[in-house]
Amino acid sequence: MSRILVIADYRDGKLSEATLELCKAAKEIASGLGATAAGAVFSKDDSIANELAKYVPEVLSVVDPKLEKYTSDGYSQAAKAVIESQDVQGVLFAHSYDGVDYAAKVALSVDAAIITNCNKIEISDGAPLFTRSIYNGKINEQRKIKTDKFIATLEKGAYDKEEAGDAGTVTPVSVTIGDIRTIVKEIVETMAGAVDISQAKIIVAGGRGTKDQDKFNDVIVSLAKKLGGEFAGSRPVIDSGWTEAARQVGQSGKTVAPILYIAAGISGSIQHVAGMKGSQCIVAVNKDPEAPIFNIATYGIVADLFEVLPAIMEELG
Amino acid sequence: MKIVVCVKEVPDMESKFNIIDDCRIDESQVAFKMNDFDEYAVEEALQIKEKFGGEVIIVSAGPDRIVKDIRQSFAMGADWGVHINDRDVDSGDSFVLASAISKAIEKIGDVDLVLTGVQAEDDMAAVIGVMIAEMMGLPHCTNVAKVQIGDDKKSITINRELEGGLNEVLETTLPAVLSIQSGINQPRYATLPRIMQAKKKRLDVERGAELGVSELGEAGSKTSFIKMFIPIAEHRAELIEGDPKAAAATLVDKLKNEVKVI
Numbered sequence: 001m002s003r004i005l006v007i008a009d010y011r012d013g014k015l016s017e018a019t020l021e022l023c024k025a026a027k028e029i030a031s032g033l034g035a036t037a038a039g040a041v042f043s044k045d046d047s048i049a050n051e052l053a054k055y056v057p058e059v060l061s062v063v064d065p066k067l068e069k070y071t072s073d074g075y076s077q078a079a080k081a082v083i084e085s086q087d088v089q090g091v092l093f094a095h096s097y098d099g100v101d102y103a104a105k106v107a108l109s110v111d112a113a114i115i116t117n118c119n120k121i122e123i124s125d126g127a128p129l130f131t132r133s134i135y136n137g138k139i140n141e142q143r144k145i146k147t148d149k150f151i152a153t154l155e156k157g158a159y160d161k162e163e164a165g166d167a168g169t170v171t172p173v174s175v176t177i178g179d180i181r182t183i184v185k186e187i188v189e190t191m192a193g194a195v196d197i198s199q200a201k202i203i204v205a206g207g208r209g210t211k212d213q214d215k216f217n218d219v220i221v222s223l224a225k226k227l228g229g230e231f232a233g234s235r236p237v238i239d240s241g242w243t244e245a246a247r248q249v250g251q252s253g254k255t256v257a258p259i260l261y262i263a264a265g266i267s268g269s270i271q272h273v274a275g276m277k278g279s280q281c282i283v284a285v286n287k288d289p290e291a292p293i294f295n296i297a298t299y300g301i302v303a304d305l306f307e308v309l310p311a312i313m314e315e316l317g
Numbered sequence: 318m319k320i321v322v323c324v325k326e327v328p329d330m331e332s333k334f335n336i337i338d339d340c341r342i343d344e345s346q347v348a349f350k351m352n353d354f355d356e357y358a359v360e361e362a363l364q365i366k367e368k369f370g371g372e373v374i375i376v377s378a379g380p381d382r383i384v385k386d387i388r389q390s391f392a393m394g395a396d397w398g399v400h401i402n403d404r405d406v407d408s409g410d411s412f413v414l415a416s417a418i419s420k421a422i423e424k425i426g427d428v429d430l431v432l433t434g435v436q437a438e439d440d441m442a443a444v445i446g447v448m449i450a451e452m453m454g455l456p457h458c459t460n461v462a463k464v465q466i467g468d469d470k471k472s473i474t475i476n477r478e479l480e481g482g483l484n485e486v487l488e489t490t491l492p493a494v495l496s497i498q499s500g501i502n503q504p505r506y507a508t509l510p511r512i513m514q515a516k517k518k519r520l521d522v523e524r525g526a527e528l529g530v531s532e533l534g535e536a537g538s539k540t541s542f543i544k545m546f547i548p549i550a551e552h553r554a555e556l557i558e559g560d561p562k563a564a565a566a567t568l569v570d571k572l573k574n575e576v577k578v579i
Contacts, residue, residue, distance in 0.1 A: 072458075100459055100460070101458070101477070104447040104451070108412075108448060113412075134545070135439055138334055139336065139546070140547075144543055181456040182456055182487045183489070185474075185486045187486070189483060202578070239500030252482065253482055267331075281578045294550075295551075296554075299556075299557055300556045301556070303564060308561045311561045312565040312568065315566050315568075316579075
């Protein structure tokens with residue numbers, strides 16, 4: 001029986017949440033195609049494979065000291081060997097930093113189509129139908145594949161996490177890992193020793209719509225202080241240097257879940273939402289009625305933030 | 318050093334998008350600009366050129382309207398460029414585009430470094446850099462937050478962005494392909510003299526077939542486009558109406574008395 005294969009995404013000896021979402025997706029897709037869900041782990045030992053076996057019935061484990069740290073060359077060779085030696089119909093990667101680094105490389109190496117950043121994979125006329133976000137999430141497109149095998153990366157949160165169950169089998173797959181052209185030296189923290197906004201009960205965050213650093217300080221920082229909370233920014237604000245990196249909320253920054261999150265001038269990209277969707281009450285202020293932030297906010301005000309935020313300040317007295 | 322930067326012209330994401338025939342956006346209603354990520358890539362290339370000497374070459378695929386954004390890269394300081402102006406490339410998927418760009422880079426020859434942006438704001442695929450690297454047999458790195466090239470102009474140390482503010486530091490050797498993350502630098506503005514100079518810089522025009530691309534258009538693609546649509550959100554915020562003062566008053570009241578968060 002052919003497999004829908006989950007490629008494990010892990011760090012520091014722990015499977016990522018995204019991997020558990022892939023397991024749920026793989027089972028759904030496999031069920032629709034008359035296939036079976038399986039996982040693949042590339043590592044220095046079986047420990048991650050044994051963990052993944054709680055979520056899928058079969059795990060293919062490639063063990064080699066060269067795979068201790070992720071490298072695109074090493075992991076691509078392992079993936080190619082597994083895909084070509086086993087009966088694999090489709091491969092799921094997380095659309096994570098690691099997944100994005102090598103999924104397309106694997107796709108080309110096994111001559112499979114790749115469709116990235118999918119938020120849904122259904123079966124239509126016996127074939128997989130992929131839905132993905134485009135235009136900053138304002139539009140969705142659907143695609144099908146023309147090759148026998150497919151490779152897809154899934155958006156974080158597109159599927160729920162699979163629950164742990166009975167242990168599946170772990171089967172070793174022997175692969176000769178050849179040349180690796182990159183050397184991993186170390187992992188460094190870019191936000192160490194700075195403010196920790198993840199502890200704040202109230203956060204006021206500004207995005208690109210706050211226009212410049214002075215205006216950001218005027219409306220965002222002041223309102224945060226008035227409410228006794230912390231101020232934060234979406235990625236573009238940090239990229240432009242309007243506030244420090246430790247105040248970035250999002251996939252590449254901090255994950256926060258305060259009681260109140262006010263998002264002003266923030267469009268609500270998937271990467272930003274990933275960092276704050278656990279907030280209890282979300283208020284969005286944006287003059288674009290189509291901004292995706294309004295799809296996750298509790299309350300929304302479609303208006304100019306430079307009029308609304310000062311009005312809120314005044315109302316607070 | 319010969320540095321190629323792949324840039325893409327994309328619609329301004331704050332535009333209102335209307336979909337025609339379930340298959341394309343109404344271009345008459347949108348403004349086009351350089352993909353944000355690619356601006357950072359051009360700036361990075363210019364900084365490397367300032368340090369090591371050499372040339373920065375822009376490669377971009379798209380219809381006639383993209384020339385203004387290629388010239389904007391020239392105005393920032395890029396030296397010359399290649400415009401792949403071919404409907405059979407535009408109508409293809411990422412695989413076709415990457416094939417065409419790879420052939421264009423091979424034709425340029427002796428390229429030391431290829432930079433792309435992390436992804437295009439419109440298609441959000443994030444695959445072109447990785448595909449080019451694989452097609453050309455070059456090492457690559459994505460989501461690059463820092464680049465340091467050694468004095469030997471061969472060794473390169475890269476910071477690759479990871480989740481939660483972490484960076485992975487890795488080393489490789491040139492030639493290589495890097496996809497550049499936003500925030501790596503502050504892209505320079507084009508000065509008026511530079512904008513005037515940009516009009517005279519060399520811009521070659523290429524087509525897929527002449528470049529030797531064997532797989533073009535929908536026929537050469539590995540994926541097929543089915544349709545596009547505006548997604549229906551499962552949830553919608555409770556919108557507070559009224560002028561800013563009235564809306565602010567209503568909001569503060571709700572935050573105090575309804576959800577009791579302040």
